[in-house]
Amino acid sequence: MDIDYDSQQSKWSIGLFECGGNPSTFFITWGMPCVTFGQIAEVVDEGKHSCFAHGLFYNILMTVSCQWLYACTFRRKLRAMFGLPSAPCNDCCVHLCCHSCALCQEHAELKYRGFDPCNGWIGLPKAHPLMPPSMERF
Structure with missing residues (x-):
């Protein structure tokens, strides 16, 4: 299934x-x-x-209830990747007020865009421009 990333950059795939x-x-x-x-x-x-390193740092921040600050930086990066709007409010407010919902929305967005977050970086679609270069054997 080919994904046209440019035509899908106007809104979040789910609310x-x-x-x-x-x-x-x-x-x-x-x-x-x-x-x-x-x-x-x-x-x-x-x-x-x-995933483990990010999750571990996230857990450390949870001990002082600051994990939402770390998560909002990645929401901002995700929005920049796909040209998504800052909706319904800015990224930090979304994570502060509705943290779990924001994570579910971001996870769903990656899946909608052809990524498989469960497989991590190596689970990228083959035709995606962010795919790391393959190492071919000579």
């Missing part, structure tokens, strides 16, 4: 409060948000850090 659309993502996010966040962050930062 902020449609977090129940994918039950497995919903339950994982509500029970262990570090997992969903780690998956999102690994793809958004193009594999620079692993």
Whole structure:
């Protein structure tokens, strides 16, 4: 399935409060948000850090209730990747007020755009311009 990224850049694929659309993502996010966040962050930062590293740092920030600040930076990067609007309000407000819903929305957006956050950076679609270069054997 070929995805035309340019034609899909005007709005989010699901609304902020449609977090129940994918039950497995919903339950994982509500029970262990570090997992969903780690998956999102690994793809958004193009594999620079692993899902585990992002999730661990997220958990450390949870101890002082600042994980939403870290997550809002990745929402901003995700929006920039796809030209998405800052809706219904700015990224930090979204994560402060509706953190789990924001994570579900971001996870769904990556899936809609052809990524598989569960597989991390290596799960990128073959034709995506952000795909890391393949190492061919000679």
